[in-house]
Amino acid sequence: MNRRRKFLLASVLALQNSSFIYPSCQKCFSRIILVSKRSNCPKCGSTGESGNANYRYKLSLKVAESNKLFVITVFGSCLDTFFGLTATGLHRYIQDPNKIPETLDNDTTQNLLTKAVETCFVGQSFIFGVTNFENQPGQGSDASNFLQQCSDHKRKAKALVACQIVLPDPATQDAKTK
Numbered sequence: 347m348n349r350r351r352k353f354l355l356a357s358v359l360a361l362q363n364s365s366f367i368y369p370s371c372q373k374c375f376s377r378i379i380l381v382s383k384r385s386n387c388p389k390c391g392s393t394g395e396s397g398n399a400n401y402r403y404k405l406s407l408k409v410a411e412s413n414k415l416f417v418i419t420v421f422g423s424c425l426d427t428f429f430g431l432t433a434t435g436l437h438r439y440i441q442d443p444n445k446i447p448e449t450l451d452n453d454t455t456q457n458l459l460t461k462a463v464e465t466c467f468v469g470q471s472f473i474f475g476v477t478n479f480e481n482q483p484g485q486g487s488d489a490s491n492f493l494q495q496c497s498d499h500k501r502k503a504k505a506l507v508a509c510q511i512v513l514p515d516p517a518t519q520d521a522k523t524k
Contacts, residue, residue: 351475354411354418354506355514358467362406362417364460367433370402375421401433407467409474418474420508428466428511475510 369378371387372394378385380396387393403425409416426432431439440455 351477351509354409354416354474354476354508355471356409356411356416356418356474357471358407358409358469359415360408360468361460361464362408362419364456364463366403366405366429366459366463367401367437368404369396369399372400375402401437403429403433405463405467409472416504416506418476418506418508420474420511422509424510471514473510473512473514474506474508476506477509478507 369380371378371390371392373392374390376387376389378387380399383396385394385396385399402422404421405425406419409418429436
């Protein structure tokens with residue numbers, strides 16, 4: 347899948363939700379439905395055993411670029427390095443009480459995970475590789491034109507999808523501030 351993308355340097359203001367992983371279809375990456383011991387993909391019809399389900403990251407963030415607000419949802423394995431393991435690995439770790447020294451209930455575990463993600467992302471700047479810019483009205487080839495069009499609608503945060511997230515090069519940031 348060769349998608350064009352534009353890059354956006356933005357600061358994270360807040361998490362949009364506390365759901366960071368979801369069970370995903372191995373064929374189309376859509377959210378699957380887990381019922382009893384079976385899984386079913388409503389999009390492509392793929393089925394399997396729920397115990398063999400793969401999980402995928404989905405991190406939804408409210409970000410600011412200059413004076414423009416965006417909600418960016420980052421999907422997939424590009425988040426593995428930030429979480430330190432795959433989404434499937436994180437899911438298994440959370441579900442296995444033997445791996446957590448004191449057994450915590452699901453709400454406490456989720457609250458701790460949410461707090462950790464907030465600490466790591468909120469207030470930081472990242473470069474996002476945005477893929478759904480072509481769905482925006484009046485797309486232009488210029489990145490600044492694209493960003494202006496995305497944020498013109500009554501200061502409402504525009505929803506974007508990113509398939510890439512990286513930390514900016516500190517040397518580049520230092521050069522800009524001098």
